[in-house]
Amino acid sequence: MIRVGVVAALGAVLAVTLAAALARAVGVDFEIPDGGETIPLAGFAVVTGFCxxxxxVLAVALLRWSARPTERFLWTAVSLTAISLVPPFVAGGSGATTIALLVLHLVAAAVVVPALARGLRSAEAGR
Structure with a gap:
C-alpha cells in the first residue's frame, strides 16, 4: 500500500507541477494579493507531495483499523478534496489564478485518490 501511495504521490507532484507550469506559460500569474507574492512551481510540488x-498515511491507517477501508477512504478523500476547493476562492487571487488553483487541486485528487482506492481494494481482497 505504501509503495502504491508513494508512486501516486510522485505522479501527482509531476502532474500538478507540469499543469502549473503550463498555466504560467499561458499567462496565469499565481499571485496572491495579501503579500503580493507569486506561488513558485516548487511550492506546488511541495504542497502536493505533502498532502x-x-x-x-490515511489510507494505511484505514486499512489497519477500519472494517471498510476503501469506502471510508473514498468518503474522506472526497470530503477533503471538496474542502480544499475553498481556499482558492478566499485567497483573493485573480480569476485566472483562482480557476487554475481549483483545477490543480482536482488534478492532484484525480491522480492520488483512484490509485489509493485501487490499492485499498487490492489489499482488502488479500485479507
Whole structure:
C-alpha cells in the first residue's frame, strides 16, 4: 500500500507541477494579493507531495483499523478534496489564478485518490 501511495504521490507532484507550469506559460500569474507574492512551481510540488503523503498515511491507517477501508477512504478523500476547493476562492487571487488553483487541486485528487482506492481494494481482497 505504501509503495502504491508513494508512486501516486510522485505522479501527482509531476502532474500538478507540469499543469502549473503550463498555466504560467499561458499567462496565469499565481499571485496572491495579501503579500503580493507569486506561488513558485516548487511550492506546488511541495504542497502536493505533502498532502498526497497525508492521504497515503490515511489510507494505511484505514486499512489497519477500519472494517471498510476503501469506502471510508473514498468518503474522506472526497470530503477533503471538496474542502480544499475553498481556499482558492478566499485567497483573493485573480480569476485566472483562482480557476487554475481549483483545477490543480482536482488534478492532484484525480491522480492520488483512484490509485489509493485501487490499492485499498487490492489489499482488502488479500485479507
Amino acid at each position: 498526497s503523503l497525508v492521504g497515503v
